[in-house]
Amino acid sequence: MTPEDCLNLHELEALGRAELLKAAHPSVLDYYLGGAGDERTLRENRSAWAQWRLRPRMLADVSSVDTATEVLGLPLSSPIAVAPSAMHGLAHPEGECAVAAAAAAAGSLMTLSTLSTRTLEEVGTAAGGRWWFQLYLYRDREVSRALIQRAQAAGARALVLTVDAPVVGRREAMLRRPLVLPAGLELPNVGPRTTGQESLTHLAYFDSLMDMTLSWRDLEWLRGVTDLPLVLKGILTAEDAALAREHGAHIWVSNHGGRQLDGAVTAPEVLGEVVAAAGDREVYVDGGVTRGGDVLRALALGARAVFLGRAALWGLAAGGQAGVARTLQLLEEELVLDMALCGKTALSQLGPDLLRRAP
Ligand SMILES: Cc1cc2nc3c(=O)[nH]c(=O)nc-3n(C[C@H](O)[C@H](O)[C@H](O)COP(=O)(O)O)c2cc1C
Numbered sequence: 617m618t619p620e621d622c623l624n625l626h627e628l629e630a631l632g633r634a635e636l637l638k639a640a641h642p643s644v645l646d647y648y649l650g651g652a653g654d655e656r657t658l659r660e661n662r663s664a665w666a667q668w669r670l671r672p673r674m675l676a677d678v679s680s681v682d683t684a685t686e687v688l689g690l691p692l693s694s695p696i697a698v699a700p701s702a703m704h705g706l707a708h709p710e711g712e713c714a715v716a717a718a719a720a721a722a723g724s725l726m727t728l729s730t731l732s733t734r735t736l737e738e739v740g741t742a743a744g745g746r747w748w749f750q751l752y753l754y755r756d757r758e759v760s761r762a763l764i765q766r767a768q769a770a771g772a773r774a775l776v777l778t779v780d781a782p783v784v785g786r787r788e789a790m791l792r793r794p795l796v797l798p799a800g801l802e803l804p805n806v807g808p809r810t811t812g813q814e815s816l817t818h819l820a821y822f823d824s825l826m827d828m829t830l831s832w833r834d835l836e837w838l839r840g841v842t843d844l845p846l847v848l849k850g851i852l853t854a855e856d857a858a859l860a861r862e863h864g865a866h867i868w869v870s871n872h873g874g875r876q877l878d879g880a881v882t883a884p885e886v887l888g889e890v891v892a893a894a895g896d897r898e899v900y901v902d903g904g905v906t907r908g909g910d911v912l913r914a915l916a917l918g919a920r921a922v923f924l925g926r927a928a929l930w931g932l933a934a935g936g937q938a939g940v941a942r943t944l945q946l947l948e949e950e951l952v953l954d955m956a957l958c959g960k961t962a963l964s965q966l967g968p969d970l971l972r973r974a975p
């Protein structure tokens with residue numbers, strides 16, 4: 617079985633999981649799959665898109681369907697891009713470079729995690745300008761400043777500040793079986809451990825470097841460091857969307873794939889209120905996207921693009937660059953099909969009139 621044989625993202629997930637079980641320590645699968653607490657939010661993310669049913673229009677000449685769009689001025693062949701996730705080297709030897717290359721070849725966009733296993737410069741080269749840098753803010757601001765400046769120099773087009781993880785969620789599968797990194801896997805953006813912290817697991821050590829005091833005031837500091845557009849990832853309410861707008865930031869609706877606050881609202885529930893509060897700011901979304909119909913719903917609710925978390929990781933584990941390419945291709949094909957069946961030929965035609973809440 618290869619990624620080409622997979623007909624949908626569920627089959628790619630099965631293939632990716634099987635490859636990971638063969639090649640990686642079992643703790644890696646726990647890390648990728650896991651959610652926080654009782655994993656309610658994790659489960660609900662997957663089913664939440666279905667609360668919106670589609671109201672298709674007929675007799676609309678759908679002989680040509682166009683999925684092209686732009687995010688922050690960058691043309692994308694479709695509104696489907698890759699969310700940041702940590703440590704791609706666990707899934708495939710080429711790690712983040714394979715994901716960046718697949719996204720670039722598809723005319724898509726990759727968001728690189730601070731916790732990458734490849735350097736910013738390597739990924740910058742593979743991504744050919746089609747990437748954003750996701751920032752976890754270190755307590756030591758100079759470490760963050762250096763990373764931001766290197767990302768900008770390496771061609772990153774935006775800075776994505778993750779705001780839903782001042783502390784790491786309680787992921788119990790990982791407490792039972794802490795993540796084991798293979799020998800030789802580097803985290804180039806995380807400095808060497810300081811004395812007294814040798815016994816911490818990788819994530820606990822990383823957590824100890826993060827700034828829990830992060831607040832709206834810190835955005836001013838970021839503005840002083842870079843003129844890249846700023847995106848706040850992890851916004852879930854109209855109130856925070858309004859604050860993001862006041863601070864000139866774009867908005868990424870996410871509950872972190874159910875890995876942070878268990879019981880948090882899901883994106884399809886809150887997209888409408890966030891978009892209404894966002895004004896002229898762009899709104900993106902992630903969480904549980906596995907079908908073109910999910911993408912269609914997200915856009916109808918006002919998102920400009922959707923981002924794939926685990927789905928991209930399964931593609932990577934299933935077949936490196938080719939696996940991620942297949943993931944993006946399948947989802948785009950499904951989006952085209954669903955648009956045609958809904959009587960829509962361009963993304964600008966997608967709006968709330970396409971949706972009805974399921975009884
Ligand atoms: C294994 C894994 C690692 C992640 N690492 C990061 C990260 O480093 N930074 C970040 O902002 N979000 C991280 N996320 C969250 C994703 O960016 C995204 O919000 C989430 O996975 C979307 O949900 P989905 O997996 O259902 O698509 C991670 C998610 C997973 C599954």
Ligand SMILES: CCCCC(=O)C(=O)O
Nearest residue numbers: 702731781784822823875
């Ligand atoms: C401190 C968080 C580590 C990476 C991450 O965001 C995740 O595993 O979800």
